[in-house]
Amino acid sequence: MNTTPAAIETVIAAARELLGERLSTTAALREQHSRGEDTSTPTLPDAVAFVESTEEVSRLLALAYQHGVPVVPFGAGTSLEGHVNPVRGGLSIDLSRMNNVLEVSPEDLDCLIEPGVTRQQLNEFLRDQGMFFPVDPGSHCTIGGMCATRASGTNAVRYGTIKENVLALEVVLADGRVINTGSRARKASNGYDLTRLIIGSEGTLGIVTKIRLKLHGIPEAISSAVCQFVTLKGAVDTVIATLQSGIPVARMELVDEVQMAASIAYSKLEGYAAAPHLFLEFHGTNQGVQEQAEMVQAIAAENGGSGFAFAVDAEQRNRLWKARHDAYWAAIALQPGSRSFTTDVCVPISRLDEALLGAKQDILASGLTAPMCGHVGDGNFHCCIIVDPKDQVAMEKAWALDKKIVHRALELGGTCSGEHGIGLGKREFLEIEHGPEALAVMRSIKQTLDPKGILNPGKMFRN
DSSP states (O other), X not given: OOOOHHHHHHHHHHHHHHHGGXXXXXXXXXXXXXXXXXXXXXXXXXXXXXXXXXXXXXXXXXXXXXXXXXXXXXXXXXXXXXXXXXXXXXXXXXXXXXXXXXXXXXXXXXXXXXXXXXXXXHHHHHGGGTEEOOOOOSSOXXXXXXXHHTOOOTTHHHHOOGGGGEEEEEEEOTTSOEEEOOXXXXXXXXXXXXXXXXXXXXTSSOEEEEEEEEOEEOOSEEEEEEXXXXXXXXXXXXXXXXXXXXXXXXXXXXXXXXXXXXHHHHHXXXXXXXXXXXXXXXXXXXXHHHHHHHHHHHHHHHTTEEEEEEEOSHHHHHHHHHHHHTHHHHXXXXXTTOEEEEOOOBOOGGGHHHHHHHHHHHHHHHTOOOOEEEOGGGTBOEEEEEEOTTOHHHHHHHHHHHHHHHHHHHHTTOBSOSSSOOTTTTHHHHHHHHHHHHHHHHHHHHHHHOTTOOBXXXXXXXX
């Protein structure tokens, strides 16, 4: 796709007529929309469009499609794989103003929202109604962005990922057509599953403008716990034994000693040691929660776990999980001015020890600083490789380390990305993981829905 300057000027002029001051070409806003939180090279869009309705998205896409101008959807800019970088210029369509909760049905435990709504915003809205939305990536991302990247997070071990919690989507296709992918029914057996096709497509097949979500009742009792370990292996073995015992933990998060030291300093945690830790949460009845915690405590003790501390009241729990959610920023703070080159592998639970402990050895051999944390309850963990993006030697070392960690995960039956997506950063791994035939099918779907290639070009596929 070769977009001419004249085509871009035509689209910008027409978009300005549609949006007025909500169409911007200022340097500051273009810079803000040039990247996410990754280490890839920023690229400026030609303009930023702040949309407020499905109709505006539809009209902008029809216009861009007509003139062959690239379009890149933008939510909160928290992505870690270069998803929002407009590598070929064009329009950055900012959906953050489409942030309304449109409908809530307590009887059916579902709601309808716009894509700019965040998890925090939705749960604040739902709090007094006895419901919550459980998918928690740990950042202030939009739920539209979560759908685009097939996000999951800390609660996935019990409540599933975003794909298990979306009933239907409203999507604007490349040429401006608007489709609905499902209904409010909890199951359906008709036609292709377009909802699951769009989820995880990273803005390459359409732009999500409405989302029908499943909700869950707030549990009678919630209890959090923290346990420290002498070794990282002890923590990993506790995870595996807990899951194989069928204990229904809601969250099970692991941090290594490097990440724990960073979190202690960044989040001002008192009374904790710089050692491997598990952060856990249990949901259910008062009796059930107590029984679950006691069983995990016993398993942890067998694996060198100690200091099993409970946090029952909401304030204590929130402080604990805020520290875990801030782990990314704590890691970056270890080397001010640097960024995180983040891995995202996920493996079968039975192979978690090989993947995680092998990655630890790779990190030590590399000489790089790379705190480890992860949603180990579903086999997903991250290494935050701290580097200066301007240091080419360090970047090459980080890339080599990333490759080792990913290739081991693939050999163990895992995946290169458990929740962050492909974007720019993992295109090579997508090819290795799926093979040429499956990749050809993906390309054919892209070609059918976006024949001019205007939707988030350059992402997922290398050419």
